[in-house]
Amino acid sequence: MARKYFGTDGIRGRTNQTPMTAEIAMKVGQAAGAYFLRGTHRHRVLIGKDTRLSGYMMENALTAGFTSVGMDVTLVGPMPTPAVAMLTRSMRADLGVMVSASHNPFADNGIKLFGPDGYKLSDEAEAAIEAMIDGTVGLAPAEAIGRARRIEDAQGRYIQTVKASFPEHLRLDGLRVVIDCANGAAYRVAPTALWELGAELIQIGVDPNGLNINEKVGSTAPGALQAKVVETRADIGIALDGDADRLIVVDDRGEIVDGDQLMALIAAAAARDGRLAGGGVVATIMSNLGLERFLAERGIALHRTPVGDRYVVEAMRAGGYNIGGEQSGHIVLADHATTGDGLIAALQVLAELVISGERAHRLLRQFDPLPQLLKNVRFSGGQPLDDDAVRTVIAECERELADAGRLVIRKSGTEPLIRVMAEGEDRALVARVVDRICDAVRRAA
Incomplete structure (x- = not known):
């Protein structure tokens, strides 16, 4: 069943437009609060945010929703998403909320929810909360309304x-x-x-x-x-x-190093030191085939998931792995965090730089990536990937690539985009199939 509010990473949209309005944020607070009111203890939710102007509005609306169903609110102000996950668990909160649209422009905002264990909610939990958003949630009696307080030492x-x-x-x-x-x-x-x-x-x-x-x-x-x-x-x-x-890392020559190279470095170091759990690494379908080959040469398996760090984390937990991530730079190190943490990942890279004594441009090029091209096609409505002409072109391109490459086409879970990625030994072929599919999607859209 299609979701009305939740996407692949919480709820996200343009501020003051559905679903990212103060009214809906308050209902999210009421629904999520009611969902986590379990037991007789005093319940608490921890709310963090990024630096968007709309963060004040969304923070206050969520606070109103949570307190109205009897949940106390702890506000930590601007904090990274992984910090909210960490603090939710360490402070024994029943629920954590991050108000952020991640890498999107300032006009967007979003709501990410974490359970008391510091992990993002399951699809089932999100579906249950979503059903409650448009339903009727029982409000607390006047004497049981929640309180809100801000803590000052969260950053430390x-x-x-x-x-x-x-x-x-x-x-x-x-x-x-x-x-x-x-x-x-x-x-x-x-x-x-x-x-x-x-x-x-x-x-x-x-x-x-x-x-x-x-x-x-x-x-x-x-x-x-x-x-x-x-x-x-x-x-x-x-x-x-x-x-x-x-x-994302930039080496000493000013060249970009993506998440695949960082995962290769961190995983190889962990294997060297006997710290790699599960004998493998979890990455998504977007990670380069070069990473898979690099790991295989060292006896390390690569397990692929759909795009989204939540799916990476789910696979890591199920398989007992402690390293996973995405080419886009979400690196999940389960020994230290329950979700992607850019700063913790950066410190592991810096540690290897110190240990090796090498220049960054040498250390961070762990493998030669196969030619890979990703293009996005924006659409305003409908389901372009269901169009017969688009399906025909995709099938033809898959036959062209055959065993010499990969094709990944998906709808973004956070923006109205169709993402088209091809990878293979032949750079010209990769470019040709991506352009053909993008043209077909544009016509359909």
Whole structure:
């Protein structure tokens, strides 16, 4: 059954348009609060947000919803998504909420929900909450309405957790690091953690004004980071996205290093040190075939999931794996976090840089990726992938690629986009099939 509110990563949309209105946010608070009212203890929800202007509105609307059903609210202000997950579990909250649209422009916002264990909710839990949003939720009697309070030391708690993931015997002294926080949720905690570990820091994307989150900075717009690394002759550059759950690295030559290369480095180091659980790594269908071959050469299996870090985490938990992620930079390290954490992943990369003594451009090129091309086609309505002409073109392209490559076509779970990706040994063939499919989708859309 199609979802009305929840997508692949919570609820997301343009602010003040359905479903991202204050009215619906309040109903989400009421529904999620009622769903987690279990037992006789005093119930608590923890709410964090990124730096979007609309965060104030959504935070207050959610607070009204939760308190109206009798749940106390703890507000932590601008904090990374993984920090909200960590704090939800450590503070014994019944539920955690992150108000963020991740890498999207400031005009969008979203609501991500975490259970008391710090993991994102299952499809079944989201479906149950969604059914309650449009239903009738019982409100608390006047004397049982919840209270709201803000805690001031949340950032320090998260910084300590992040630093604990870094090898105790290492420091970042002498390492020049450019950190780009996307004018987002990590604009304070990420520079502080790196500075406390001894890095020489150059900071960009650390001046949020409510409107500039992800604007020409961050992991989805790494041009500013590339330029700054070259300009300052830095050893490495680190870019987070708006809610800091993903990471893109730039080497000392100003070249981008994606999540596949980072997973290869982290997994190889874990295998070397006997820290790799489950004998494998979990990645999505978008990860490059070069990663799969690199891992196989070292006796490490690659297990693929649908796109979305929640599916990666589900597979990791089911199979007992401790490393997983996405090519886009969501790196999940289960020994340290319950969801993707860009800062923790960055520290594992920096640790290997210190241990190896190599330049970043050498260390971070773990394998040669196969030619891969991804293009997006925006559509305004309908189901372009159900069009007969589109299906015919896709089938023809699959036959062209045959055993020499892969084709992945999917509808985005967060934006009105059809994503078309092809991969193979023949770069010209890859480009040709992607263009053919995109043209067909545009005609259908």
